[in-house]
Amino acid sequence: MEDNISKIKDRVDIVELIGGYVKLQKAGINYKARCPFHNEKTGSFFVSPERQIWHCFGCGLGGDIFGFIRQIEGVEFPEALRILAARAGVELEPVRPEFQNLKSRLYEICELSAKFFEKQLHESATGKRALEYLYGRGLTGESIEKFRLGFAPDSWRSLKDFLGRKFNSNEIRDAGLSVRRENSGEDYDRFRSRIMFPIFDLNSQVVGFAGRVFETGSKDTAAGETPAKYVNSPQTPIYDKGRILYGLNHAKMAIRQKGRCVVVEGNMDVIMSHQAGADNSVASSGTAFTDGQLRLIKRYTDNLDLCFDADSAGAIALERGVDLALSHGLNVGVIPIDEEGIKDPADYVRKYGDRWTEIASKSVPFMAYFFDLSKKVFDTSTALGKKLFAQKILPLVASIANKIEQSHWVAEAALALKVKDDFIYSELANVKARRSYTPEEAKGEAVTAHEVTGALSPAEEDLISLLIKEPCLAGSIPESAIPFLSSTFKSIAEHLKIMAGDESVKKDRPDWAVKTLTGNPVFSPISMNIEVAYLKSDELWKDRNIEHLEEEFKNILCHIKRKGIMAKLGSLEYDIKGAEKACDKTSLAKLLAEFSSLTKELVQ
Ligand SMILES: [Zn+2]
Structure with missing residues (x-):
């Protein structure tokens, strides 16, 4: 596997690959383009032929050739591997041949069935009536063709017989197209007298069907009940419902x-x-x-x-x-x-x-939508109406990560309920937010999130890009910023500081810093961070003098520190409220002291 990946990397040139999707322009040693992954007027998307990586400074996406194919084709790694292997002419050994074989048989069954249903829609008598019905619903012939709509005839075995020439009954059942009768053990067609909607995967391969009832009589169900309006293919080895x-x-x-x-x-x-x-x-x-x-x-x-x-x-x-x-x-x-x-x-x-x-x-932002709806539904002039309104709206307000946006809705809710903002805030503290997941942003980037994973935050990546350009900056990190930097960053800075002072390290080439980082196995888990930082150092700081670089370095450190302090203050606020509630005077005094000293640091 590893072997195949490096073989593919050797044979596929990243500039050629990406150049097939976006218009690349040479910019120094790198190539530049308008990012295919976000909307922009000027190009912030860079490709480095030297490092064989790409990165967008606008939206932050980046990676190697596999990452690019995953993003642009919207596929998972195995599929990206397959695409690039084909391009590189590298043969991949199938993981489990018999499973691979079954899957390709199922794809074939679904494709043949789709063709069968399409033909029925256009050629059989009932099918033609179904087609008229679809036109009557406003569909054009073009849409019917594009989405490959079809018709399953009113028969227990026409598809089964059609497929039976090439596939055995187990395969047809595995594809979800027939059902086994419990008492007789005989199979029959799952879809009968239905308008058929093929379901496609990302590569437009048919993986299943949804069938909508059409002109069916009592013979659809044994007991003569009304048949279900829609019947869908079951989950199969090629149709994972939760992922389509x-x-x-x-x-x-x-x-x-x-x-x-x-x-x-x-x-x-x-x-x-x-x-x-x-x-x-x-x-x-x-x-x-x-x-x-x-x-x-x-x-x-x-x-x-x-x-x-x-x-x-x-x-x-x-x-x-x-x-x-x-x-x-x-x-x-x-x-x-x-x-x-x-x-x-x-x-x-x-x-x-x-x-x-x-x-x-x-579209209307979801909060505005639910707010207006609740105002219409609940009579906020009554006590009960107020309570129901609050029950509906406050969990939503609590789930808004952006504090400015949240304060807007707090004010709106206060107005609707005719109470003070403070009251809403204190209620919010009691409401368990509906979301169980907090986006990275809300966690305070330098404090914990990156400590655990070992990855660098974007701001730290910027710092590294400056260090690669000017390694001696590593000696200028102030003591007060240290608690807000991740351990990964600190070890990189330490490493560069030592290297810069080491006479035996050759520094004749301007890229010696990145070479010593990428050459050190300790940093291999974050090699992509380092590659991107290197690309940044080239693009962002190309013609800057040392004073300028020092200034930038200081600014970014300051930004990280502020963010860290803000996050700490946020969590202190909660602790203080908790201590107040519990009447724990000792902790309260300690927390308040910490709060005020951090606030002072913030204004410095
Ligand atoms: Zn972008």
């Missing part, structure tokens, strides 16, 4: 370009949205929203807009979706559909066509 979003294969580039992802409820909503031009829309097909799906979205954007049906089930799904998205640190908006008789995006597009694209691009 309907429409993402078509939407991924648009999500990146538009910088946001719209999540709608149904497959029809996705297709109609794309048809109207809102091609950054996806749906969580056949499941409730999952962590895996959100991680998938996060590869493309941090901005998520939810547009769920205007009914009570939709409202519950919306709240859950907002919670989950917040817990992943996404910026969440809501797209309300506020019109009588229109309950979802599909309805809207049918009536107004392209106008949907404009609506879909204007």
Whole structure:
């Protein structure tokens, strides 16, 4: 494995690889471009042919060739490895041949089935009626083709017989397309008399289906009950429901370009949205929203807009979706559909066509949405209404990480409830925030987060970039900043200080500092940090003189220290409140003293 990775790295040139995706321009020893991962007018995306890495100073993304393919293609490492191996002409040994083989058989079954259903839709008598129905719902022929809609005939065995020429019944069942009858042990088609929506993975391979009921009689179920409106493929070795979003294969580039992802409820909503031009829309097909799906979205954007049906089930799904998205640190908006008789995006597009694209691009921040909704629903002139309003809103306010934004909503809530801001703040302290996860930002970067992982914070990476340029700066770190620096950073600074004073270390080349860092196995876990710092030292500090570098170094240290103090003050505040509540005078005095000395340090 290691061997293959280095073989691939040897054979694939990063400039050539990335140049195939973005327009690179030579800038000194490096190449520069407009970042493909965030929206920008000037280029802050750099590629270093010397170090074979890339980094964007705008959005902070960076890495090697594998990291680039993972980001731009939106795939996991094994898939990136496969793509690059093919490019490099390196043969990978399959991990488990029999499993690989089964999977490729299942892909083939799903693809053949999709073709079978498509043909039925266009050629069979019932299929043609289904096609008319789809046109009647506002779908164009182009959309039907793009999303490969089909029709499963009203038969217990037509697909099974069709596939049976090439595949055995176990394989067809493994692909989720047939079901075994318990008493007779015989298999029958899972989808009967249904309009078929193939479900695709990121590479547009069919992995499963959703079937919508169409013109079915009582023979669909043994007991003559009404059949379910939707039937979905079960989980299979190629269809991991929690990690597939309907429409993402078509939407991924648009999500990146538009910088946001719209999540709608149904497959029809996705297709109609794309048809109207809102091609950054996806749906969580056949499941409730999952962590895996959100991680998938996060590869493309941090901005998520939810547009769920205007009914009570939709409202519950919306709240859950907002919670989950917040817990992943996404910026969440809501797209309300506020019109009588229109309950979802599909309805809207049918009536107004392209106008949907404009609506879909204007989301309301989730807090504003829930705030207005709660004001409408609860009568805040009554005691009960106030209580319910507070129960609904305060956990949401508590979950806002940004303090300025939070204070805005505290003031709004105070106004709505006709109480003082202070009262809301004290209530907030009692409310357990709905989110269980705190984004890195809120933790105070220099204090703990990076201590544990050993990684460097971005600010520390900047410091290293200065040290690589001017190693003697390592001797100028003031005592007072030390507690706010990570142990990883401190050991790098220490190492450089010793090296700078060591006569035996050759310093004839300007990059001796980075060479001694990358050459030392102690620092190999953070080698990527060091590579990026080196790239930064080149790009950010190229023509700066020593006074300038000293100044920058001091500023960044100061920034880290301030941030550390602010974080410490924040946690002290909580401790002080706790001590006050517990009437613990000894601790309180100690905490207050610490608080005031830190505050003094802050103003210095
Ligand atoms: Zn960027």
